[in-house]
Amino acid sequence: MIRVLIVDDHPVVRQGLRTFLGLQDDLDVVGEAADGAEAVALVESLAPDVLLLDLKMPVLDGLGTLVRLAEHGLSPRVLVLTSVGDREDVAPAMRAGASGFLYKDVDPAALVQAIRAVHGGQVLLAPEAAEAMLSVPAPAPAPAEGRYVAPLTDREREVLTLIASGRSNREIARELAVAEKTVKTHVSNVLMKLGVQDRTQAALYAVRNGLA
Structure with a gap:
């Protein structure tokens, strides 16, 4: 079973996701959180495999949640599920540790496949998110201090x-x-x-x- 924690400040969204995901044989919704601070606490107590994370939330938003998880040494796979207007947040979210980025207009069956994919170690981006990601200039790779970084074989x-x-x-x-x-x-x-x-x-x- 893939243990899923839903993090969204809209009760209707959380309930809809819980109901649909609960129909899947291999998914177990272990909890819900209305903001990032609550989510971090639940990750510590429930140890979910995958976090479905909204970005626009009160108290602690999605990006702040990703940072807080890293600070606490918590490493669930995080699948961002947010509104279509959040294209500018794709790169920051992925750099902060998200494993995938989807929009809330995603087909339900595709969402289930995405949860399974990120749980299995894949990196997954909605086409619009991938386009936004590619539009961000890539920084040069940062070598460890004092160490020569050889080209890849x-x-x-x-x-x-x-x-x-x-x-x-x-x-x-x-x-x-x-x-x-x-x-x-x-x-x-x-x-x-x-x-x-x-x-x-x-x-x-x-x-x-x-x-x-």
Whole structure:
């Protein structure tokens, strides 16, 4: 079962999502929060796998929630589900640790698939969100202080491209016909060389630099 926490300040939205998601055999809505502060507390107590997160909320908004989660060392997969007018928030949300970005006009079946995808480690963007993301100039990768960051090898570039397509380590290993342990080593090298902290940031780097 995928444990889902719904975070939205509109009771009708929360109830609608709870009702629909509750019909899915593999989804379990473990709680609801009306603002980010309540959400962080519930993440600590309920340990959900996936957070469905609105951005525009009182007390603590969605971006603030992502920051607070990181500060508390909490790492559920976060799928932003917000209004269509929030295109300018795509890049900040993804940089802050979101795993996906969808709008509330998404088809219900697509939303369910998105929850499953981000839970499985994929990075997922609505087409409009991807367009907004690509319009943001990409900063140069930040190397660790005092360390030379070598260019990616051909194999590491392949791995990065597959990460950006949402493949898991096991799927990458199958695709490249190598051991999963070897893939883990390549992934670690990619993260280190790009100066990023996780697969989500690596995927975003790949998308924004034309590698995927």
